[in-house]
Amino acid sequence: MSLAPSLAPALNSPLPPPEALPQLPYVSRLLRVADRSEPLVLRSGESLERVDVAYETYGSYDGTNAVFVCHPLTCDAHVAAHGPGDRPGWWDAMVGPGRTIDTDRYFVVCANVLGGCSGTTGPTSPRADGRRWGPGFPAVDIADMVAVHRRLLDALGVGRLHAVVGPSMGGSQVLQWLLDRPGDAATFVAVAGTARLSADNRCWNAVARSAVRHDADFRGGHYAPGAGPRSGLATARMIGHLTYLSEPELERRFGHEVSGPRSGPAAIAPYLDHQGAKFVDRFDANSYLTLLDAMDRFDAFARPSVLGRVPEVPGVLLASLRGDRRFGREHSVHMARGLAERGVRAEHHHETETEAGHDAAILELPQLAARIGAFLSAAPQLPKDGRRRSCTVG
Amino acid sequence: MSLAPSLAPALNSPLPPPEALPQLPYVSRLLRVADRSEPLVLRSGESLERVDVAYETYGSYDGTNAVFVCHPLTCDAHVAAHGPGDRPGWWDAMVGPGRTIDTDRYFVVCANVLGGCSGTTGPTSPRADGRRWGPGFPAVDIADMVAVHRRLLDALGVGRLHAVVGPSMGGSQVLQWLLDRPGDAATFVAVAGTARLSADNRCWNAVARSAVRHDADFRGGHYAPGAGPRSGLATARMIGHLTYLSEPELERRFGHEVSGPRSGPAAIAPYLDHQGAKFVDRFDANSYLTLLDAMDRFDAFARPSVLGRVPEVPGVLLASLRGDRRFGREHSVHMARGLAERGVRAEHHHETETEAGHDAAILELPQLAARIGAFLSAAPQLPKDGRRRSCTVG
Known part of the structure; x- marks a missing residue:
C-alpha cells in the first residue's frame, strides 16, 4: 500500500510530542x-x-x-x-x-x-x-x-x-x-x-486472564494510568512464566539438590514474586489482555x-x-x-x-x-x- | 498408642454440638x-x-x-x-x-x-x-x-x-x-x-499460594467465616485443576476439533470459572494453604x-x-x-x-x-x- 505523503517524511523524524509517548523511555x-x-x-x-x-x-x-x-x-x-x-x-x-x-x-x-x-x-x-x-x-x-x-x-x-x-x-x-x-x-x-494455540495453551491463558479480570483493582479495565490489577497481573505473569520453563530447567534451578541464595526450593517464591513485580512495573493489563486475545x-x-x-x-x-x-x-x-x-x-x-x-x-x-x-x-x-x-x- | 478412656466411647456417638461442625452437612x-x-x-x-x-x-x-x-x-x-x-x-x-x-x-x-x-x-x-x-x-x-x-x-x-x-x-x-x-x-x-514434590510442582503451588495471599479479601487469613479470598482461591484452584489434566485430555475436551455446549475452545473459560467457583464454595483458603504447605x-x-x-x-x-x-x-x-x-x-x-x-x-x-x-x-x-x-x- 502507499502511504499518504504526509506520513512518509517521518523517517528519522524527531520524537513526537510527549503525549504520544506516555511512559516509554526507550522508544527510538x-x-x-x-x-x-x-x-x-x-x-x-x-x-x-x-x-x-x-x-x-x-x-x-x-x-x-x-x-x-x-x-x-x-x-x-x-x-x-x-x-x-x-x-x-x-x-x-x-x-x-x-x-x-x-x-x-x-x-x-x-x-x-x-x-x-x-x-x-x-x-x-x-x-x-x-x-x-x-x-x-x-x-x-x-x-x-x-x-x-x-x-x-x-x-x-x-x-x-x-x-x-x-x-x-x-x-x-x-x-x-x-x-x-x-x-x-x-x-x-x-x-x-x-x-494455533493448543487447548492447554488456551487454558493457561484463560486462568491468566481470569486472574487479571477478577482483581478488584482491574475495575473492568477502567483503572488510572499507573494503577491497575497489580496482583492479578503478577499472577498471570507467573503462570505464563512457568509455562515458558521446562520441568528439567525448573529442577536445575529450584530442585532439592541445588542450593544457593537464588536456587533451591526456598528460592521459588521470591523468584516468582520478582517475575510478577517486574512485569507489572513494565506492562499494562489491558494491553496484556489484548495480546492474549490475539493469540487465542x-x-x-x-x-x-x-x-x-x-x-x-x-x-x-x-x-x-x-x-x-x-x-x-x-x-x-x-x-x-x-x-x-x-x-x-x-x-x-x-x-x-x-x-x-x-x-x-x-x-x-x-x-x-x-x-x-x-x-x-x-x-x-x-x-x-x-x-x-x-x-x-x- | 492407647487413648484416654473418655475418648473411646465416642464410636457411633451422636454428632457433637453444632459449633464443632460449622459448615459440614455430610460428616457421618x-x-x-x-x-x-x-x-x-x-x-x-x-x-x-x-x-x-x-x-x-x-x-x-x-x-x-x-x-x-x-x-x-x-x-x-x-x-x-x-x-x-x-x-x-x-x-x-x-x-x-x-x-x-x-x-x-x-x-x-x-x-x-x-x-x-x-x-x-x-x-x-x-x-x-x-x-x-x-x-x-x-x-x-x-x-x-x-x-x-x-x-x-x-x-x-x-x-x-x-x-x-x-x-x-x-x-x-x-x-x-x-x-x-x-x-x-x-x-x-x-x-x-x-x-517429594518436584520443582515444577512447587512452582505451581507457589503461584496458587500467591494468588490466594495477594487477594485483598484474604486479609492475612483473618477473613470472616463464609468470606475470604474468593477470586484468589478460584485462581489457585484453576491452576491446580489444569495440572491434574493432561494435554491430550484438554485437547479432547477443548480442542478446535470438538464442539458442543460444554466443549471446544469457547467452553474453556466457563469451565474453569465453574471449577473455581465450585471450589471456593466448599473449601477454606487457610485450610488450602495449610495442606499445600504440608505437601511442599x-x-x-x-x-x-x-x-x-x-x-x-x-x-x-x-x-x-x-x-x-x-x-x-x-x-x-x-x-x-x-x-x-x-x-x-x-x-x-x-x-x-x-x-x-x-x-x-x-x-x-x-x-x-x-x-x-x-x-x-x-x-x-x-x-x-x-x-x-x-x-x-x-
Missing part, C-alpha cells in the same frame, strides 16, 4: 502509519484512525538487506542493544554486529506490535478525544500486527525483505506474514511459533491464503525447542503440515542442545543460531531496487 | 482423638489440645478386613456413597459393594485429614477460646495426618489393617504410614502419589525410617498414570527406589489405559482396578485378633 522512533485519511481497517472490521508505531533500526539499508524481527508477546522494539553502553535488548543473543542476524550486514527493523504498550498504539494510547483507549481498544489480530509492520516498512522505504524472523508470538506473525504476503521476503523464520483467536490456516498461488516460493525455516511446553515440536510440525498443504516445503529444525523450554527461544543457542545463519545466507539475495537509504542507529 | 461421625490430657504433638513440636476427626466407615469389621483410604488434597471422608440415594463419593469408582475395594468384604475407613476443612480439626475449627484458628493454625505435616488416622483407628478398635490405600496426597500419606509404621498393614497402595514440606525419605528394621515386609504397590503432570511415573519410580534402599521391593504399575493425567487417579480404570484388586486379594489375611466389631454404615 515513532512513525504514524494510519490517520483519518488512511485509517487502518482491522480484521474485525473496526477502524483505527490513528496508529503510531514505535520501532528501532540497526545497521544500514542497501535496498536488499532488510530483516524484520517480530517480537514475542511482552517484548518490544528494542530487540538488541545499540552499542556497548545501551541497555540490553531482548534478543541480543541473535541480533547485533557479528551475530547471526548480523547488523553489520543486515538492516534490522523491529517494531512494537499493535495493541502493545511500548510505544505502538494500544490500550494505553490516547483516542481522538484525548482519553486513553483502555478496555475499549479494539480486538487486534496477528494479521493486523503484520499489516502495521508492512505499513511501517512502506513508510521507511523498504520494499521486499531479505527475511522476516521471530520467536514465539513473533513466529506466529512470521507465519501470518508468509500466508498474507509471501512475496514480501525471501525467507521466513519462525522460532518456537505456532499456527489466531488460527493461521483457517482462512484462505495466496501462498499456493504465487510463482516464487520463499524459503521457510521453522525451529522448535526441546522441553518447550508452550509451543513445542508439535506446533512446528503442525505449521509445516499446513504449509505443505499450500505447496511450501518448510525446513524444520528441532533444537536438542537445550531443554530449557520455550524461554530458550531468545537465549544463546549456537546450534540454532548456526542453522538460522546458514539459512539466511543461503537465501538468494534480492536484486537492488535502487531505493537505497542510509539509516543511522536509532 | 466425629471422634475426638486428642484432648488436653492426651494432646497431639506435631512434627513441628507444637501441640494441639483438641483434635476431632470426621470419618466415615463402610461395611463390617471382622477384625481382619479393615482398609483405610487416605484422601487427596481437597477431598474428604466421603470416599463413596452409602447406598443408591446418597450423594456421590470421591472414589465411587474404587470403593463400594462389588467394587475393587469391596465394602461387602472390607471394612473401609476414610477420614478427613488434619488441617482440612471437612470436619476434622483445621483452620476453620475453634480454638480453646472459641475463636477460629484461622491463619494461626499450626503447620501440619503428612506424618501428623497419619498419626491422627492411627489415633482414629485405635479409638475405633481397629488394630492391624489389611491395607492402606490412597491416591495423590493420599498416596503420600500411604508412603509416610509405611515408613513410620510398616507393621500397621499387610499392604500399602499409593496411586499417583509422591515422596513433605520429603518422605529425608528422615530415618524403621522400615528396614522390621521382620515382616509388607506388600507395596505403587501406581502411576500416563499423562500425569502432577505426580507422574518418575514420582513412583523415585518412591520405589527409596523403598528399595530400605529393603522393600515395591511393585510399580504404570497405567497405560488412560492418558487423562493425574485426575484419572480417581476415575474408573479397569486395568488399574484389576491390579489393585489382585494385589489386595493376594495379601495374606490377618489372623483374627478377636476385636471384631460391627459398624453400621455411617
